[in-house]
Amino acid sequence: MKTDIVITDICMPDMDGFRLLEIIDLEMDIPLIMMSAYDRIDNIMRSVKHGVRDYLVKPVEMKELKNKWQQVIRKTIFDLNKLHPTSAELVGNSLPPNKRRDKLIEQEDETNILSHWESSAHKKSRVTWTADLHKKFVDALQQLEVNKVFSKKMLEIMNEPELSRGNIASHLQKYRILLNKQQARRSQERDKNTGTNRTFGHLHNGSSIALSDTQGLPVINNYGSDPGSSHAASKTLCPEQNFLPSPMSYQTPPTMPISVLGNVPQSPICLANPHPQPESNGMKFQEISQRRQMANHSEMSSHMSKFEASQSGPSSSPPSSAFAEVVFEAYCCPPAAFNLIGIDYQMLGDATTEMLPISQPADSLVGPLQASSPGHREEKSLETSNGRGGLDLCKQTTGFSCDIQGSTIDDSMGNDQMMFLPLLDNHNSYSSPDDDISIMVKQIAKMVS
Amino acid sequence: MLGLGAERLRADMNRLLALLFHQGVLDEQFLQLQQLQDATSPNFVSEVVNIYFNESEKLLRNLRGLLLDREFSDYKKMGIHLNQFMGSSSSIGAKRVRNVCVAFRAASEQNNRPGCLRGLELLEHEYCYLKNKLHELFHLEQQRLLAAGVRYPMQN
Numbered sequence: 001m002k003t004d005i006v007i008t009d010i011c012m013p014d015m016d017g018f019r020l021l022e023i024i025d026l027e028m029d030i031p032l033i034m035m036s037a038y039d040r041i042d043n044i045m046r047s048v049k050h051g052v053r054d055y056l057v058k059p060v061e062m063k064e065l066k067n068k069w070q071q072v073i074r075k076t077i078f079d080l081n082k083l084h085p086t087s088a089e090l091v092g093n094s095l096p097p098n099k100r101r102d103k104l105i106e107q108e109d110e111t112n113i114l115s116h117w118e119s120s121a122h123k124k125s126r127v128t129w130t131a132d133l134h135k136k137f138v139d140a141l142q143q144l145e146v147n148k149v150f151s152k153k154m155l156e157i158m159n160e161p162e163l164s165r166g167n168i169a170s171h172l173q174k175y176r177i178l179l180n181k182q183q184a185r186r187s188q189e190r191d192k193n194t195g196t197n198r199t200f201g202h203l204h205n206g207s208s209i210a211l212s213d214t215q216g217l218p219v220i221n222n223y224g225s226d227p228g229s230s231h232a233a234s235k236t237l238c239p240e241q242n243f244l245p246s247p248m249s250y251q252t253p254p255t256m257p258i259s260v261l262g263n264v265p266q267s268p269i270c271l272a273n274p275h276p277q278p279e280s281n282g283m284k285f286q287e288i289s290q291r292r293q294m295a296n297h298s299e300m301s302s303h304m305s306k307f308e309a310s311q312s313g314p315s316s317s318p319p320s321s322a323f324a325e326v327v328f329e330a331y332c333c334p335p336a337a338f339n340l341i342g343i344d345y346q347m348l349g350d351a352t353t354e355m356l357p358i359s360q361p362a363d364s365l366v367g368p369l370q371a372s373s374p375g376h377r378e379e380k381s382l383e384t385s386n387g388r389g390g391l392d393l394c395k396q397t398t399g400f401s402c403d404i405q406g407s408t409i410d411d412s413m414g415n416d417q418m419m420f421l422p423l424l425d426n427h428n429s430y431s432s433p434d435d436d437i438s439i440m441v442k443q444i445a446k447m448v449s
Numbered sequence: 450m451l452g453l454g455a456e457r458l459r460a461d462m463n464r465l466l467a468l469l470f471h472q473g474v475l476d477e478q479f480l481q482l483q484q485l486q487d488a489t490s491p492n493f494v495s496e497v498v499n500i501y502f503n504e505s506e507k508l509l510r511n512l513r514g515l516l517l518d519r520e521f522s523d524y525k526k527m528g529i530h531l532n533q534f535m536g537s538s539s540s541i542g543a544k545r546v547r548n549v550c551v552a553f554r555a556a557s558e559q560n561n562r563p564g565c566l567r568g569l570e571l572l573e574h575e576y577c578y579l580k581n582k583l584h585e586l587f588h589l590e591q592q593r594l595l596a597a598g599v600r601y602p603m604q605n
Binding site: 009011036037038058059060061062 | 478481484485529532533535536539540541542
């Protein structure tokens with residue numbers, strides 16, 4: 001099960017709420033609602049500027065919380081609208097007429113608000129992500145440890161005076177959306193074909209240059225089905241796949257231990273987006289990922305011999321399959337992913353041993369939140385993790401938790417990736433021309449070719 | 450006979466609650482808290498309140514420690530403690546405690562040490578009162594349950 005929305009406090013013993021916001025909202029793309037006793041406008045504004053989906057002032061009333069599902073829907077529609085205007089309409093149409101109208105209005109407002117934010121926050125002309133800049137971006141991504149891909153650090157590494165953290169964050173987000181789509185498309189193709197492992201074998205042999213260098217990165221692994229058999233033997237597919245992994249590794253919560261695979265010989269595990277429909281914004285990912293994950297377990301185990309996982313929770317499956325779960329689940333941004341955010345989330349290690357919703361300090365009592373989650377379970381966690389940071393994970397995954405620590409990514413990836421970018425263009429038949437990244441990718445393609 | 454005892458205790462409880470509401474010690478948020486107690490979480494309120502007590506006492510100790518230090522100057526830290534106290538108090542419906550926190554916080558923002566000292570005093574007083582009353586309430590509840598037999602009542 002996947003988390004659709006997170007409600008959290010600001011002042012927490014182990015981590016500041018804003019930092020959590022960065023991780024959850026910007027990196028994992030889950031809407032986050034903040035709550036606090038502070039009711040000053042400037043505090044609220046600050047939170048909103050940071051990107052919180054909503055701000056609740058304590059005491060939080062039940063009826064307020066009951067309405068928070070709207071936030072999730074709103075986001076869905078908003079995202080849908082960005083990627084596929086028609087499907088957003090469809091979703092909208094499924095609601096009763098009044099609600100639909102309201103939601104569309106909300107959606108518009110949100111778009112307006114967002115663009116207003118961006119323009120006011122940046123205060124300069126909109127940053128154009130040139131090919132150069134993007135290359136820097138990607139380089140920076142790779143330099144960062146997987147579990148530390150934060151826009152702030154990226155900003156430092158990239159060292160571009162005109163860029164702001166917000167620019168990077170939004171770029172990162174778009175990047176990941178693009179990769180999402182590509183993956184979706186590929187898995188769609190793959191689903192069409194029955195299981196020849198041509199491509200897998202192809203990858204496995206490392207016959208493409210990119211592969212041997214990507215040993216540190218997860219690559220699309222085509223177990224059962226083949227992604228686009230027509231491309232199997234061609235160079236084009238491989239590069240596309242290799243292009244994806246390195247950034248794709250960041251698509252998941254930053255702690256995805258791609259680097260861990262650096263030790264593993266040639267059979268990189270892939271981050272497959274099993275869901276074929278592009279408009280799935282992640283809410284549906286989980287079910288399919290779980291299925292995939294089951295299928296991939298056995299194969300993954302053999303590959304992950306050198307995989308190290310510290311124990312921060314019960315994981316009955318061996319580390320390798322734990323990783324597999326991580327790969328899929330994390331991609332769908334489940335609460336389990338929280339456990340990957342290793343060191344910073346020590347508290348999670350304790351509190352989530354049963355993958356229960358984490359309790360909150362007396363500062364923000366769970367009380368009102370009980371309305372939305374099973375009271376009984378919340379209660380238990382109240383006792384166990386007293387005084388810990390507050391998170392409300394509305395859904396939970398199975399008892400998986402794996403704390404992964406990876407080493408830094410091989411820098412050489414940057415070059416390889418660039419090499420194969422031009423070929424990406426052949427496959428990129430997505431119809432979202434307004435995406436900065438696609439445009440820029442094409443630019444790079446032209447540049448390099 | 451048992452039933453009568455339970456009924457009387459329940460009346461006592463309601464009377465106490467009404468008094469606390471009237472005095473402004475508690476507000477509707479406490480009612481919301483009670484509503485969250487059900488079959489799946491039968492001791493919800495008392496557990497939450499106990500957590501509140503523990504945390505509050507910690508906070509109060511910290512505040513006291515900060516203020517009584519002669520070289521105290523970290524009003525910001527005090528503000529953070531206060532904010533926490535405010536948040537938790539408001540979440541369980543401890544209205545008077547919360548209000549004192551607000552005043553206390555105002556004093557700390559002005560770096561007003563005597564004001565803060567006064568605030569701390571008031572806070573401790575209000576908190577003690579609240580704690581006693583709530584303990585009394587829970588005690589009545591326990592007795593009522595015993596009087597009503599093992600069968601666990603759901604409504605308050």
